[in-house]
Amino acid sequence: MTTDWVLSEPPTELTGLTAYDLRCEHRVDPLGIGTARPRLSWRLASPTRGDRQAAFRVRVLRDGVQVWDSGWRDEPSTSVDHGGAPLTSQTDYTWQVEVRDAAGRVSGAEASFATGIFHDDEWEAHWIEHDYETDPYFEPPVDRAEPRTVRQATIAPPRYYRRSFELTQPVTRARLYATAHGLYQFSANGQRVGNDELTPGWTDYRERVAYQTYDVTDVLREGENVIGAVLGEGWWSGYVGWDTRSHAHHYGKKPQLLAQLVVDHPDGSRTVVATDGRWVERVGPIRFADLLMGESYDARHELGDWSSPGYDAGEWAPAGDVGGDVSTLIAMTTEPVRVTSELPAVAVTALAPGRFIVDLGQNLAGRVRLRVRGAQAGDRIRLRHGEMLQADGELYTANLRTADATDYFVSAGAADEFFEPVFTVHGFRYVEVDGYPGELTVEDVAGRVLHSDTPVAGRFECSDPGVNQLLSNIRWGQRGNFVSVPTDCPQRDERLGWTADAQIFLPTAAYQADVLTFFENWFADLAVAQTDEGAIPDVIPHVITGRHGTPAWADAATIVPWTLYRIYGDERVLRTAWPVMRRWVDYVHRANPDLIWRNRTSGHYGDWLQVGVKTDRDVLATAYFARSVEFTAAAARVLGLTDDAAKYGALHDEIAAAFVAEFVDAEGKIRGDTQTGYLLALAFGLLPEHAEQAAVKHLVADLERRERSLTTGFAGVALLCPILTKYGYADLAYDLLHDDRYPSWGYSIKHGATTIWERWDGWTEENGFGPVAMNSFNHYSLGSVGEWLYGDVAGISQSEQSIGFRDLVVKPRPGGRLTWAEASYDIPSGRVSTRWELSDGTLTLDVTIPPGADATIHIPTKDPDSTQESGRPLTESEGLTPLDSTPDTTLCRAAPGTYRFTTPA
Ligand code: RAM
Numbered sequence: 001m002t003t004d005w006v007l008s009e010p011p012t013e014l015t016g017l018t019a020y021d022l023r024c025e026h027r028v029d030p031l032g033i034g035t036a037r038p039r040l041s042w043r044l045a046s047p048t049r050g051d052r053q054a055a056f057r058v059r060v061l062r063d064g065v066q067v068w069d070s071g072w073r074d075e076p077s078t079s080v081d082h083g084g085a086p087l088t089s090q091t092d093y094t095w096q097v098e099v100r101d102a103a104g105r106v107s108g109a110e111a112s113f114a115t116g117i118f119h120d121d122e123w124e125a126h127w128i129e130h131d132y133e134t135d136p137y138f139e140p141p142v143d144r145a146e147p148r149t150v151r152q153a154t155i156a157p158p159r160y161y162r163r164s165f166e167l168t169q170p171v172t173r174a175r176l177y178a179t180a181h182g183l184y185q186f187s188a189n190g191q192r193v194g195n196d197e198l199t200p201g202w203t204d205y206r207e208r209v210a211y212q213t214y215d216v217t218d219v220l221r222e223g224e225n226v227i228g229a230v231l232g233e234g235w236w237s238g239y240v241g242w243d244t245r246s247h248a249h250h251y252g253k254k255p256q257l258l259a260q261l262v263v264d265h266p267d268g269s270r271t272v273v274a275t276d277g278r279w280v281e282r283v284g285p286i287r288f289a290d291l292l293m294g295e296s297y298d299a300r301h302e303l304g305d306w307s308s309p310g311y312d313a314g315e316w317a318p319a320g321d322v323g324g325d326v327s328t329l330i331a332m333t334t335e336p337v338r339v340t341s342e343l344p345a346v347a348v349t350a351l352a353p354g355r356f357i358v359d360l361g362q363n364l365a366g367r368v369r370l371r372v373r374g375a376q377a378g379d380r381i382r383l384r385h386g387e388m389l390q391a392d393g394e395l396y397t398a399n400l401r402t403a404d405a406t407d408y409f410v411s412a413g414a415a416d417e418f419f420e421p422v423f424t425v426h427g428f429r430y431v432e433v434d435g436y437p438g439e440l441t442v443e444d445v446a447g448r449v450l451h452s453d454t455p456v457a458g459r460f461e462c463s464d465p466g467v468n469q470l471l472s473n474i475r476w477g478q479r480g481n482f483v484s485v486p487t488d489c490p491q492r493d494e495r496l497g498w499t500a501d502a503q504i505f506l507p508t509a510a511y512q513a514d515v516l517t518f519f520e521n522w523f524a525d526l527a528v529a530q531t532d533e534g535a536i537p538d539v540i541p542h543v544i545t546g547r548h549g550t551p552a553w554a555d556a557a558t559i560v561p562w563t564l565y566r567i568y569g570d571e572r573v574l575r576t577a578w579p580v581m582r583r584w585v586d587y588v589h590r591a592n593p594d595l596i597w598r599n600r601t602s603g604h605y606g607d608w609l610q611v612g613v614k615t616d617r618d619v620l621a622t623a624y625f626a627r628s629v630e631f632t633a634a635a636a637r638v639l640g641l642t643d644d645a646a647k648y649g650a651l652h653d654e655i656a657a658a659f660v661a662e663f664v665d666a667e668g669k670i671r672g673d674t675q676t677g678y679l680l681a682l683a684f685g686l687l688p689e690h691a692e693q694a695a696v697k698h699l700v701a702d703l704e705r706r707e708r709s710l711t712t713g714f715a716g717v718a719l720l721c722p723i724l725t726k727y728g729y730a731d732l733a734y735d736l737l738h739d740d741r742y743p744s745w746g747y748s749i750k751h752g753a754t755t756i757w758e759r760w761d762g763w764t765e766e767n768g769f770g771p772v773a774m775n776s777f778n779h780y781s782l783g784s785v786g787e788w789l790y791g792d793v794a795g796i797s798q799s800e801q802s803i804g805f806r807d808l809v810v811k812p813r814p815g816g817r818l819t820w821a822e823a824s825y826d827i828p829s830g831r832v833s834t835r836w837e838l839s840d841g842t843l844t845l846d847v848t849i850p851p852g853a854d855a856t857i858h859i860p861t862k863d864p865d866s867t868q869e870s871g872r873p874l875t876e877s878e879g880l881t882p883l884d885s886t887p888d889t890t891l892c893r894a895a896p897g898t899y900r901f902t903t904p905a
Contacts, residue, residue, distance in 0.1 A: 005340045005449075005479065007459045007824060010831050014047045017101040017851060019056075019078075021826075022111035024095065025333065026517050026568075028455075032116035032177065032213025034331025036086035039570065041079035042097050042109065043830045044851040049879040049897030052076060052851050055100040060084060062093050072100070078829045078852050079570070089118035090175070090262060116213055116331035117177055117260070123326040125260040125274035127181065130159050130281060131320035155233055155248065155293070158286040158423060160306060161257055161319055162228030163279045169265040171220045176227065177262070179211035179329065182255025183234035183289075183423045187307035188219045188227045196336035197450055198425065201484040202235040203330075204525040204541045205251040210332040211258075220263060224309035227273065231257050232289040232423030235484075239292040241543055242401065242493045248290075250543045256322060258329075280316035286422065292403040292493050294385075295421035299412035300377060334517035335453040337484055339366070343447035348440050349393065356433045356440045357395065360447040363387050363429040363755040363778050365480035365490035369420040370409065371444040374437045377413030381435045382406060385428035387491055387755075387777040388763070395432045399775040403493040411437075425450055427480055427491025427778050429754065452482045454513035460789050462821035467737060469749050471789060477756040477780035478509050485522050485541060489758065489776035496539040497522060499556035500608070501781045504718050506563050508786030511796075511825055516568045520576075523560055527580045530557070534587030536580075538603065549587065550602040551621035552715050555628045557584040562631035565638070569804020569828050574635045581632045585648065588625050595658035597621035607676040608781075609759050610713035611743045615680075616672035619663050620715060623680035626655040630684070656686045668694020675702055676716030682727070683719040696727045708735045710743060718784035725792045725813060733788065734816030745785065756783035794823030794834050799856065804828045808855035810847050810894075812836045814905070822846075829853055830896075843905035851896040856883070859890040859901050867903040 011020045021043040025033050040058055058080050060068040068084025087093065091114065098108040117123060176193060178186055179200040186193040193214045200210045216227075232238070233255050239248045263271040284303045288296040305311050346361035358368075368383060375381070385405040386395040397405070405426045409419040433440055460471050480490045486502040486509075487495045502522070509515050522540060529542035535549035536557045548554065561577030564570070591600040598618050607615040633648035659681070663671040668691050670677040678699035681687050687695055703709070703724075712720050721733035740746030743760030751763055758779035761770045769775060791797040795812030798805045805827035812821065814836055822835035830850020837844050849855045861867055864885035869877040879895040890903060 005456055007456045011045050014045055016048065016105050016107060017044060017046045017051050017053060017099055018107055019044060019097050019099045019109045022095070022097060022109055024111065024113035026514065027335065029112050031114045031175070031215060032211070032331050033113055034116050034333060036115070036118065037082045038087070038113065039079060039081055039572065040095055040097070041828065043826065043828070044078060044099065045830055046101075046851050046896065050895045051101055052896060053078070053099045054102045056080070057098045058095060060093055060095045062088075062091060067093070076852055087115050089115055089122060091115050092173070114175070114213065116211070120326050123260060123324060123329070124272050125258045125326075126276045126324040127256040127258050127322045128161065128275045128277070128279055128319040129254055129256040129322055130156070131317065155238060155288060155290050156254060157283045158230050158232040158289050159281045160228060160230050160284045160303060161275075161279050161281045162226055162307060162313060162316065163273060164224060164226045164309065164313070165273050166224055167220060167222050167263060167271060169267065169269070170222055171217055171263055172266050173264040174216045174220045175262050176214045176216050176259060177211050178214070178229070178259040179209055180231055180236070180255060180257050181205065181209065181252050182236045182257070183232040184229045184257055185422055186214070186227065186229045186259070188216050189225055190305055190308035191219055193219070195338055197339060198234065198337045198423070198484060200332065201336060202541055203521070204528050205236060205328065207328060207528045208330050208524060209328045211329050212332050212336065216261070226307050226309055226311065227259070227261055228307040229257055229259065230284065230286065230422065231255050232286070234291055234423060238290040239403075239493065241496050241539070275319075277318055277321035279319040280313055281319045282316045289421065289423035291424055292405070292495070293424070294404050294406040294408075294426070295424045296408040297419055297421065298410040299414070299417055300410060302412065334521045335455070337450055338453040339448045339450055340453055340479070341449040342369070343449060345442040345445040345447070348442055348445070351393065354434065354436050356436060357389065357393065358431045358433060358440070358445045360429055360431070361754070362447070362476065363427070363480065364447055364449050364476065365425055365427050365483055365778070366448045366450040367407070367421050367424060367426055368431055369418060369446045369448055370433070372409065372411055372417040372419065372437070373415065373444070375411035375413065375417065376437070377411060379411040379435065379437055381409045381411070381433060383409070384432040384434070385426040386430050386432070387428055388769070389430055391768075395430055396769065398772045399769070399777070400491055401493045403491065405491065420448060425483060425490065427489060449479065450483065451479045452484055452518055454482060454515050454518050456512070457514045458511045458790060458823065458825040460794055460821070460823040462793065463819040464738075464817050466740075466746060466749055467789070467818070470737075470745050471786065473749070473753055473756050474508060474780070474783035474786040475512055476754060477778060477783045478505070478512055480755060480778045481780050482509070482515070482518060485525070486519070489779050491778060492776060496544065497541060498539055498553065499526070499536060500550075500553040500605070500714060501779070503556040503559040503563070504714055504784050505780045506560060507718075508784050510563075510567045511786060511790040514826065516564055516570065519560055519564055520573060523577060526557065526560075527577070530580055530583060534583035535600075536584060547603050549600055550604060551597060551617070551624045553605070554584060554602075555624045557581055558628040558631040562635060565635070566798075566803060567805070569806070571638060574638055578635055578639060581628075581635055582644070585625070585629050585632050588628070589651070592625070595622070595625070595655045596662050597625040607713035607715045610676065610711055610716070611760050613674045613711045614672070615674045615676040615713075615716065616663070619671050619677045620680060622655065622659050622662070623684050623686060626652055626659060626686055627684045629655060659686045660688065660691060664691050669698055670695060673698065673702065675699060675711050675720065676713065678702075679712070679716050679719040679723050682723050699723075700729055700732065703732055708732060708739065709741065710736055714781040717782050718787065721785055721788040722792060725788065730792070730813045730815050737785070738816055745782070753777070756780055790823050790825060793818070794821050795836070795858075796823055796825050796832050796834055805832070806853050808832060808849060808853050809858070810834055810855045811858040812845060812860070814838055814843060814860060827853060838905050841905055843903050845901040846899070847894065847901070848898045849894055849896045853896065855894045857892050857894050857901070859903055860888060861890050861903040861905065862888075863904045864888075864890040867901060870900050
């Protein structure tokens with residue numbers, strides 16, 4: 001287990017300005033980076049108020065010899081691109097950062113990274129596969145008794161590959177570069193290599209196949225060595241999505257493996273062992289594996305020490321060598337999927353002899369680890385996974401559609417056996433264990449939580465258990481759906497990178513984890529999927545044909561890069577995305593010269609899964625058109641593209657004017673008169689002032705008319721609480737937050753939700769389970785309210801002009817049932833924390849601003865003049881500059897440091 005997905009402790013016992021959390025390409029000590037000019041960054045902490053980085057110096061070293069020195073730079077920046085000669089392929093580097101404070105005191109920190117394989121001609125590896133010429137393609141999955149509802153025969157059993165080789169010299173360094181068309185897990189000399197799961201992850205394999213780099217120095221030795229891998233189908237050739245035309249085999253018909261082991265010896269020589277026809281292969285205990293369908297493991301077919309020296313592989317067959325085309329290979333640029341937590345079972349209920357329901361207490365994406373005691377050889381145990389139970393206590397699986405989510409374990413008859421599948425992942429809270437010998441107990445089952453191991457970046461907690469549960473559900477929604485790509489759901493036959501879901505949830509996701517490289521990687525797939533005309537498919541990676549250019553979905557093309565840039569302050573994101581952004585808005589513009597986006601709206605889902613009302617589709621589309629053009633103009637400004645900035649800036653204003661002319665009536669009502677219509681217009685800044693006020697009035701009136709009940713779907717819900725708060729109706733936002741009537745977040749929580757549901761009516765008292773055709777209980781989209789919890793309730797956000805949170809806005813909003821709330825969040829330059837508490841008529845607000853940022857702090861108060869900081873008037877407080885306060889807010893500007901404000905509440 002790598003992390004338990006909690007925010008790390010900040011550095012302690014500081015004596016002065018300290019650089020910590022060094023990253024190369026935004027990753028900690030990465031191996032196998034793919035660029036010769038990596039981004040190097042660090043965070044700052046200091047025990048001293050007002051402390052800042054006056055200057056920094058970065059050096060890059062190879063074997064202790066300096067290859068680049070940035071020289072001292074009098075800048076507050078906490079990141080720099082390697083500026084020396086391009087780095088060398090397959091080489092280890094260390095790098096050091098020194099930071100100097102205003103008083104001239106210097107401190108430093110060190111980290112490392114290694115480059116990957118930069119040049120195609122360095123690859124000696126060939127793709128290898130099972131030789132289907134000499135062996136029938138399909139080996140029946142003997143252990144899966146049930147006839148399949150779908151074309152199962154396309155899935156072949158995973159195969160084991162191995163290669164034994166001699167090393168005649170000691171090993172100074174050994175790196176394994178590995179990937180697959182399919183899914184792989186490597187072993188060397190009897191040990192598993194690394195702890196990554198579902199490698200190489202899902203990318204648009206037609207263009208980009210990521211290889212991973214592992215350090216295996218300590219595993220190899222002089223004499224005989226063995227490396228080997230088990231290879232499954234995964235996204236390459238297994239079931240993905242629901243599209244019956246091409247349910248499986250999206251990229252290829254059979255899996256292939258490619259790997260290159262590079263061993264350095266003391267005399268400077270190198271041994272390379274690469275996949276080729278000298279590898280041998282065979283089937284083993286995994287008889288069937290598919291991401292959607294599940295896995296079958298027959299312990300009677302275990303291969304013993306198959307990846308160890310001295311093993312007799314006489315019966316293994318030569319692997320088929322299909323050549324060395326490495327044109328699609330790229331270095332892995334983001335954290336892989338890992339098992340990040342293990343959850344103990346909370347309850348086991350016997351339904352019949354040998355048949356049990358296990359409750360893990362949490363809906364999650366992953367799989368179980370099962371202990372089997374006292375089984376006879378050949379006993380078969382079936383595990384079915386589901387998110388909910390039916391009223392009769394049986395597993396609810398109707399919402400899985402054709403995803404079987406069923407694993408099988410066949411015993412070899414040993415006293416104690418363990419089973420955990422390798423090449424599948426399920427979305428579930430409950431497991432039905434059928435065929436278990438004897439009594440199953442909670443000790444026999446654990447939930448293994450799998451997701452992309454994006455570094456945790458934030459935490460939020462408050463006095464209200466319901467709100468904490470909501471936050472927990474949002475976090476688990478993120479964990480369950482950030483599985484290599486941002487998916488809509490982890491359980492049914494879908495699990496696709498729906499673009500609207502991703503762009504809507506991104507701001508919330510970024511408060512909880514560092515998702516920069518995760519989204520950069522996904523955006524690279526978005527870029528390759530852009531059509532010649534400029535449209536963006538609805539799902540990325542692009543595996544569902546015929547749907548592209550949908551309002552709010554395709555706009556991920558502009559929203560994702562601009563949002564990433566704003567949050568992480570890395571211009572490279574915009575440079576890469578620029579052509580995609582421009583081509584996307586030009587596509588919409590060409591089809592809609594009158595600037596109302598009515599044409600080429602593809603499937604047009606509107607404000608998806610609204611309840612009771614339908615937001616006008618042209619309103620939604622045109623608002624998004626304006627938004628995309630606004631961000632395209634903004635990107636052009638950052639990139640110094642003056643003409644484009646002017647052109648798209650003007651276009652944006654014209655779209656906004658067209659929006660008003662077309663949709664806003666004399667009373668300021670927006671066509672359709674729905675909450676989402678007003679929210680879009682307000683949030684995207686489309687209205688002149690008088691219309692803005694009217695829109696707020698109509699929005700509030702609609703909520704009041706409905707007894708403060710929401711009607712928003714995926715698009716509108718993200719804007720609801722932030723916009724109400726912005727316009728002075730935080731009390732309404734809190735009412736929605738605490739509401740537990742249908743439809744609301746609280747309604748699902750009242751009924752036991754541990755994740756965010758796809759639909760407000762996923763389950764209702766009146767109708768029970770919602771429409772079975774589409775009813776996921778783990779969808780993050782409606783969880784986009786998380787942004788408001790961090791940004792407004794705890795009060796951590798940035799000013800409109802700010803990039804990378806350098807200009808923080810600390811503006812907590814005590815309200816609702818809350819008596820306290822707190823959050824911490826890792827911005828690029830360090831950690832921000834806020835905590836407010838109401839007690840005995842006093843509001844106490846604790847704030848920590850890291851070096852590298854400044855903050856405007858808004859302290860809600862009954863009496864602005866009596867606000868104090870650490871018992872002193874603000875004017876006497878070091879690091880603070882009082883600003884003009886309003887009757888209900890004390891305002892000040894704060895330098896880095898830790899502050900405690902108190903004020904009458
Ligand atoms: C559903 C997905 C997704 C949504 C699309 C329109 O199939 O689950 O959440 O974006 O439809």
